[in-house]
Amino acid sequence: MSDWNAETAEWYAAKYGEYATNRLAADATEVSPDAVVVDVGCGTGSALRRVAPRVPDGTLIGLDPIPRMLEIARERASEDPNGHRIEFREAPAERLPLADDSADLVFAFDSIDHWQDKAAGLREIRRVLRPEGRLVVVKDGGLPGGAKAKREFLAELDGSGLTVMQETNLAEDNVTCTMWVCGVA
Ligand SMILES: C[S@@+](CC[C@H](N)C(=O)[O-])C[C@H]1O[C@@H](n2cnc3c(N)ncnc32)[C@H](O)[C@@H]1O
Numbered sequence: 001m002s003d004w005n006a007e008t009a010e011w012y013a014a015k016y017g018e019y020a021t022n023r024l025a026a027d028a029t030e031v032s033p034d035a036v037v038v039d040v041g042c043g044t045g046s047a048l049r050r051v052a053p054r055v056p057d058g059t060l061i062g063l064d065p066i067p068r069m070l071e072i073a074r075e076r077a078s079e080d081p082n083g084h085r086i087e088f089r090e091a092p093a094e095r096l097p098l099a100d101d102s103a104d105l106v107f108a109f110d111s112i113d114h115w116q117d118k119a120a121g122l123r124e125i126r127r128v129l130r131p132e133g134r135l136v137v138v139k140d141g142g143l144p145g146g147a148k149a150k151r152e153f154l155a156e157l158d159g160s161g162l163t164v165m166q167e168t169n170l171a172e173d174n175v176t177c178t179m180w181v182c183g184v185a
Helices: 007-016 018-030 046-054 067-080 118-128 145-157
Strands: 036-040 059-064 086-090 102-109 129-140 162-172 175-184
Touching: 007 067, 018 046, 018 102, 018 129, 018 162, 018 175, 036 046, 036 118, 046 059, 046 067, 046 086, 046 102, 059 067, 067 086, 102 118, 102 175, 118 129, 118 145, 129 145, 129 162, 145 162, 145 175
Parallel strands: 036 059, 036 102, 059 086, 102 129
Antiparallel strands: 129 175, 162 175
């Protein structure tokens, strides 16, 4: 899907900009205080704002290819006590503006299904992850949709050089999602 633009960014931010999956998954993720955390397809930056207090000595980078989405992310960060520590950059998953072996933790929360080239995006994430680094993927939806999402995700991961290390189902009220923690294969 590539129909993200200023209009869809505003719609998404108003309706799902603080969606519970970001909070649930960020809270369920292990992170070191000095980690380099990169959120690919960061949307409004809500996952990075949530994890920021646990990364006081680290680096927080939000990437999204849609300029209007990044404007909204910067606006929301400016109202957050830790927001000034988040750096937002315009970039798609397929071309990450990061050095090889430079990230400890990469988030892709409800993001992969929106990339133009999933295989290229996952190869990029493998390139920038440090050897002990982790990719955390979230896909929205519960069973039976969750089972389908799992099959699709495992197929997407095939050949990426990444492998699933942990799967967790998260839920709050009527929101459900599956979170996969992946490491270098
Ligand atoms: C469903 S939103 C999820 C946003 C955020 N991660 C969240 O969970 O709230 C999908 C995001 O992917 C971004 N996106 C679109 N194409 C992309 C691409 N090629 N690479 C990375 N992100 C992309 C969109 O701009 C949008 O912010």
